[in-house]
Amino acid sequence: MIPAVPQHTPSTLLHPPGTIQASELNNHSLEPCFSKARNSFDYLEGLLTADSHVKLVVAMVGLPARGKSYIVKKLKRYLSWLGIHVKIFNVGNKRRVLTSTETPVTNGVQSNQNKDSSSKILHSSSFFDNSNEAAxxxxxxxxxxxLDDAILWLKGDGQVAIHDATNSTILRRKKIINRIMKEQNVSLLFIESICDNPSLIDSNIQMKLFSPDYTGVDPETALNDFRLRLKSYEDCYEPLGDYEESRKIQYCKLINVGSKIILSNINGFLESQCTFYLTNMNLYPRVIYITRHGQSTDNIAKRIGGNASLSELGVEYSKALANFISNHQPAFYSHVSESKLKSSPISSSLNLSSQVTNGDIQDKPLELLNNNFEIWTSMLTRTVETAHFFRSSNVKIKKYSALNELYSGLCEGMKYSEIKELFPTDFATRTKDKLQTRYPGTNGESYLDVVHRLQHIIIELERINKSVLLISHNAVSRTLLSYFMDISIEKMPFLNVPLGTVFACIPRPFGNDVFAYKWDPETQCFNEIDKSILFEGI
Amino acid sequence: MIPAVPQHTPSTLLHPPGTIQASELNNHSLEPCFSKARNSFDYLEGLLTADSHVKLVVAMVGLPARGKSYIVKKLKRYLSWLGIHVKIFNVGNKRRVLTSTETPVTNGVQSNQNKDSSSKILHSSSFFDNSNEAAxxxxxxxxxxxLDDAILWLKGDGQVAIHDATNSTILRRKKIINRIMKEQNVSLLFIESICDNPSLIDSNIQMKLFSPDYTGVDPETALNDFRLRLKSYEDCYEPLGDYEESRKIQYCKLINVGSKIILSNINGFLESQCTFYLTNMNLYPRVIYITRHGQSTDNIAKRIGGNASLSELGVEYSKALANFISNHQPAFYSHVSESKLKSSPISSSLNLSSQVTNGDIQDKPLELLNNNFEIWTSMLTRTVETAHFFRSSNVKIKKYSALNELYSGLCEGMKYSEIKELFPTDFATRTKDKLQTRYPGTNGESYLDVVHRLQHIIIELERINKSVLLISHNAVSRTLLSYFMDISIEKMPFLNVPLGTVFACIPRPFGNDVFAYKWDPETQCFNEIDKSILFEGI
Incomplete structure (x- = not known):
């Protein structure tokens, strides 16, 4: 049955002339209610649309192997997810490209490595020796x-350019400051990563073996060479401090992955957002599970929005879900502690599927879920009900309205066929631009609106050191998965997130490992499937 | 005319049994959609309701006259506005109460002050002399x-206790840490205020003349005594640092009112929120104007919500508003620069009403509005139209959906009489608890929901250094004014914010000066009225 639409609401949408002196209002002020999110100043866009002349260079500072890449990638992923045009400008890559066909600039400096092997090194430590003036x-x-490349890009539609280099001396940073001061409306933020935790540094150094500089070089030679390179940097390293402070340069210093943070002169909106994000990160091993609620009665009726309860099948999914998670969580944490014993945090796979998907569904008690685990649902009945079978455990279940489904305004509770019939123009607009188009009616949302309200859920997920099961909805799951999997915002509204699927995201040094599990209603088991299911039909 | 309500929506609200196996779901999971905000984990409440066992002591650290009180009051105002039970426990006040009837503990130490006058000092500098062991x-x-009082209070319904003292030695802080470690589930956050800007310190010292310690003491004697007291503190001052860091104690160090900030080991949710708030403050002189949109056609029809255009009267208000602000802003900034010349930042009144309300409304061009001014509206037509007459200037106009009116869900566009008829139970519930009760229907909001979505508007208002005119709605204006005027959250939903009124909030060292101006449609002038109009009818 097609619901009756309150009669006066559509008419106010069309702005009846009423008593308005239309001649006094120019066309700009008569903006349609059914608006594009990017035409608004909605939260972040306050800066990004109207203040689109504000452009930001984030220049990294820090010794090699201090986690700069970790921060750069994380920040890029977050800003991209928010819809900001962000690009990394890596100096090491450019150096390699520019010099790959040239003779290495060794300046006669000899390193104490095996010559045969070191000759394969694109830029051996002698290239980084401070006495090698040519290099x-x-x-x-x-x-x-x-940096010039970055500024050129910002003059186009770029918004945040990340200058990924060591920038480890005041002389270098002075050049950067002077270069940027030549530009109108380009802001500068230095982000320094300092790490004095030996085991973190060691694990970062291990990763350097995979650097293109060391392709085909035996690990021991590469490690020795890299340690010499590091020594050259350490000898002349000047951390951010008085020089920048006296010039009122914005900076953020992250010490040991956020355990200590120094912010100086931060005054831009985007800079404040970036630093708030970076101050809320941690390296605890954990899993972020993302799933939609179990099937609801509205799912059966093919109605969107609303606040229906679960169907019988939905209740079954809820039961199986509790079982799956209460097997997966202990398996994950025992796997983590084994990995730690083996001291192989990088090479060990965290794929637990074989251990957890085929167990007898009744044999693991929920009590195995410990204090390291929480469930977050939306405020809507179908997600709250999906968390029902965890109630016998002591698991903390939290409800957030930020996890509610994309709000379809006047179309709440309708079928797509009804929307097409009642709001043909709106339907066509949305089909053309699903990311930005809001549903008709006050507070009707677009995907971009959902991104913005999920921003603080993401920061909270980065802050806490527990595993979390997020039971939410189709659009919300698409948006969350785009963040964790670094999927472009344009693809976000089209991701395929079927009912009965759990995505397990495991934070890793360079992004998240993601595993997908599909519930089989016949066996009540969850079987691992290829996560590329997300892109089916795109 | 009473709008028809979509037939299936109310039925889903009542959770039709559908195919659910009700026996499998206990009552807890069948929560009504028309929920109380405080029963949810909505954003901040994630910590405050379910994690209500988490209690926080914020212990201040810093020399006298370094802006601790400024920070304490600001933080208390912000947290109270969020609905958190916060209380300041001031050590100086307790010292005065405890010792007011006793003989001063001077221990024979002589100060070099005028004895007649100093004898009036409740605790003269000799009381703070480091050699005065008894004192x-x-x-x-x-x-x-x-601190014991604070912890006792936290064991009741208190949530954040602010220990307002200098806590300037490691020995003192060690005692605080040890005392709090005895308690289960009480967290500790040190906030230190450091200031090396002589003019800021001087202006803080001037304010100490109003301390109860110096009641009836001549200013020169008081100042000399206070400087001696300060010297005693400076001699043994130990800033936050290695001691706290090695013990993983959470701290936030604010240097020169946030121009530099050091965060260490911050890991709690509330602690992260507090520090994000404090890192976004500034001392620039500016005015935050708060007004509702001009009269809309729905105002005439007495319908709530919706998205109507302005009435003829509303258009007139928009015109007059542009005129008023373009007179008030230049007057404010010229007043500020005069005050600076006179070096009397504290005593000078910032009441500009006589200068700005009686000018000829056409004689000041909008061009007088400079880069120090922005307008923020909601996404709704009536606020966008109210900003219309600023368009001829270069003023930046931003639209935020966070400024939209409290969303009344299924009641959007209805009259109160209609709501009472169609949703009698909901209407009664809301009348009883207007703060927490959500309107029926998906995404229907309560005042507490509005507080949470305005949180980032507040932080943005604290961050930017410009004047802002906020053109929004009744509930949103009530909520914003509660923040700026430190009005209790219980009164918030009942404040009287009539159409045609502008509230001008001017940040001052200990809160905001607020002026109210009422538009007179006859003369087109804005006349200053008593701001107590807000409490009419409460």
């Missing part, structure tokens, strides 16, 4: 060329 | 007694 000059030039 | 012991005892 130093080349490195300076490359760094500034990359 | 030192008394001060330590008082500080710990006040």
């Amino acid at each position: 130093a000059s080349l490195r300076e030039n490359v760094a500034m060329e990359v | 030192a012991s008394l001060r330590e005892n008082v500080a710990m007694e006040v």
Whole structure:
């Protein structure tokens, strides 16, 4: 049955002339209610649309192997997810590209490595030796060329350019400051990563073995060479401090992955958002599970929105879900502690599927879920009910309205066929631009609106050190998965997130490992499936 | 005309049994959609309701006259506005109460003050002299007694206790840490205020003349005595640092009112929120104007919500508003620069009403509005139209959906009489508890929901250094004014914010000066009225 639409609401949508002196209002003020999110100043966009002349260079500072890449990738992923045009400008890559066909600039400096092996090193430690003036000059030039590239990109539609380099001396940073001061409306934020935790540094150094500089070089030679390179940097390293403070330069210093943070002169909106995000991160091992609620009666009736209860099948899913998670969680944490014993945090796979999907569904008690686990649902009945079978455990279940489904305004509770019939123009607009188009009616939302209200859920997920099961909805799951899997915002509204599927996201040094599990109603088991199911039909 | 309500929506509200196996779901899971905000984990409440066992002591650290009180009051106002039970426990007040009837503990130490006058000082600098062991012991005892009071209060319904004292030595802080470690589930956050800006310190010292310690003492004597007291503190001051860091104690160090910030080991949700708030403050002189949109056609029809356009009267208000602000803003900034020349930032009144309300409404061009001014509206037509007459200037106009009116869900566009008829139970519930009760229908909001979505508007208002005119709605204006005027959250939903009224909030060292102006449609002038109009009818 097609619901009756309150009669006066559509008419106010069309702005009846009423008593308005239309001649006094120009067309700009008569904006349609059914608006594009990006035409608004909605939260973040306050800066990004009207203040689109504000452009930001984030220049990294720090010794090699101090986690700069971790921060750069995380920040890029977060800002991209928010719909900001962000790009990483890596100086090391440019150096390698520029010099790959040239003779290495060794300047006669000998390193104490095996010569045969070191000759394979694109830029051996002698290239980074402070007495090698030719190489130093080349490195300076490359760094500034990359900054020029970044500024050129910002003059187009770029918004945040990340200058990914060590920028470890005041002289270098002075050049960066002077270059940016030549530009109107380009802001600068330095982000420094300092790490004095030996085991973190060691694990970062291990990862350097995979650097293109060491392709085909035996690990021991590469490690020795890298330690020499590090020594050259350490000898002349000047951390952010008085020089920048006296010039009122914005900076953020992250010490040991956020256990200590120093913010200086932060005054921009985007800079404040970036630093708030970075101050809320941690490295605890945990799993972020993302699933939709069990099937609801509205799912059967093919109605969107609303606040229906679960169907019988939905209740079955809820039961199986509690069982699956209460097997998966202990398996994950025992796997983590084994990995720690083996001291192989990087190479060990965290794929637990074989351990957890085929167990007898009744044999693991919920009590195995410990204090490291929480469930977050939306405020809507179907997600609250999906968490029902966890209630016998002591698991904390939290409800957030930020996890509610994309609000379809006047179309709540309708079928797509009804929307097409009642709001043909709106339907067509949304089909063309699903990301930005809001549903008709006050507070009707677009995907971009959902991104913005999920921003603080993401920051909270980054802050806490527990595993979380997020039971939410189709659009919300798409949006969350886009963040964790670094999927472009344009694809976000089209991801395929079927009912009865759990995505397990495991934070790793360079992104998240993601595993997908599909519930089989016949066996009540969850079987691992390829996560590329997300892109089916796109 | 009473709008027809979509037939299936109310039925889903009542959770039709459908195919659910009701026996499998206990009553807890069948929560009504028309819920109380405080029963949810909505954003901040995630910590405050379910995690209500989490209690926080914020212990201040810093020399006298370094802006601790400024921070304490601001933080208390913000947290109270969020609905958190917060209380300041001031050690100086307790010291004065405890010792007011006793002989001063001077221990024979002589100060070099005028004896007649200094004898009036409740606790002269000799009381704070480090060699005065009896007094030192008394001060330590008082500080710990006040902490005991705070912890006792937290064991009741208190949530955040602010220990307002200098806590300037490691020995004192060690005692605080040890005392709090005895309690289960009480967290500790140190907030230190450091200031090395001489003019800021001087202006803070000037304010100390109004301390109860110096009642009836001539200013020069008081100042000399206070400087001696300060010297005693400076001699043994130990800033937050290695001691706290090695013990993983959470701290936030604010240097020169947030121009530099050091965060260490911050890991709690509330602690992260507090520090994010405090890192976004500034001392720039500016005015935050708060007004509702001009009269809309729905106002005439007495319908709530919706998205109507302005009435003829509403258009007139928009015109007059542009004129008023373009007179008030330049007057404010010229007043500020005069005050600076006179070096009397504290005593000078910022009441500009006589200068700005009686000018000829056409004689000041909008161009007088400079880069120090922005307008923020909601996404709704009536607020966007109210900003219309600023368009001829270069003023930046931003639209935020966070400023939209409290969303009345299924009641959007209805008259109160209709709501009472169609949703009698909901209407009664809301009448009883207007703060927490949500309107029926998906995404229907309560005042507490509005507080939470305005949280980031408040932080953005604290961050930027410009004047802002907020053109929004009844509930939103009530909520914003509660923040700026430190009005209790219980009164918030009942404040009287009539159409055609502008509230001008001017940040001051200890809160905001607020002026109210009422538009007179006859003369087109804005006349200053008593701001107590807000409490009419409460």
